Amino acid sequence: MEALPRETIVDVLESRLREDILAGRHPAGSYLPPERQLAQGYGVTRTTLKHAFGRLAQAGLLETRHGVGTRVRDFARLGGADLLPMLVRHDARWVREVFEVRRSIGALIAERAAVRGTARQRAELTALLRAVRDAASPDAVQLADVEVHRALARATGNRVYVLLTNTLFNAYLPVRAALRGPFTDAEAAHRRLAPVVEAVGAGDREGAKAAADAYLRDTERIMLEGLS
Structure with a gap:
């Protein structure tokens, strides 16, 4: 028997952000709120938020530009299979x-x-x-x-x-x-x-x-x- 995987807070946050993006609550092309505000809203640290952002960027849903912010990628137009x-x-x-x-x-x-x-x-x-x-x-x-x-x-x-x-x-x-x-x-x-x-x-x-x-x-x- 294999042990069941345990979700970390990063896993939970990644899932929540992913669902919010795919459901259109964060529309394609829009910028997410500032990290501090978003972290407070989800009740997590900014470090946790950055880890979740990194995963979602790798998945093709977000793109972060230093000094500009984190934007929701237009995955329907630019994404792959x-x-x-x-x-x-x-x-x-x-x-x-x-x-x-x-x-x-x-x-x-x-x-x-x-x-x-x-x-x-x-x-x-x-x-x-x-x-x-x-x-x-x-x-x-x-x-x-x-x-x-x-x-x-x-x-x-x-x-x-x-x-x-x-x-x-x-x-x-x-x-x-x-x-x-x-x-x-x-x-x-x-x-x-x-x-x-x-x-x-x-x-x-x-x-x-x-x-x-x-x-x-x-x-x-x-x-x-x-x-x-």
Whole structure:
């Protein structure tokens, strides 16, 4: 068993500030109140506030200019996909938009994998598909399924597809427990995914794309039903 993480005051303040920014209470482009005033308002020290600011700046939500102040960054215009996990935690409705991208990117990845995958990569996909069927719990099935998709991305030979796949999975990790519907039955999960792996293994470009689209739509429907 792992010990539960203990939140520090910096963790709590970071979370509060993040929610205030994402909810629009501190609008994009606006400057936060002076540090002393903000620290008093939240009941923390300025040192604690600076630590929280540092984390939020690293996350892409704030930017601090010496002698000017700390401004809320226009993350919707300037931010990257690395913000998605934070946005999903704030508002689960982002998951639907993540799934739309997952569907289009996933079908394209399967198509490319069918054309470019090597014999070794196709053998790896077959082995990873078996791991989905043999997984002992819904959580293990879900994680085994993820590994198949990572392998499909690698089989494209394009490292950007690999990073995009990682980004999309990371995006819905905050609500992963609510998205286990397609993975409660290992045999059923295997059946849904097998046509994708088989088409890629056969080098069937159009078949892989169609199978991936069907798989992604089916699992998306089940996951969104569980989320709602």
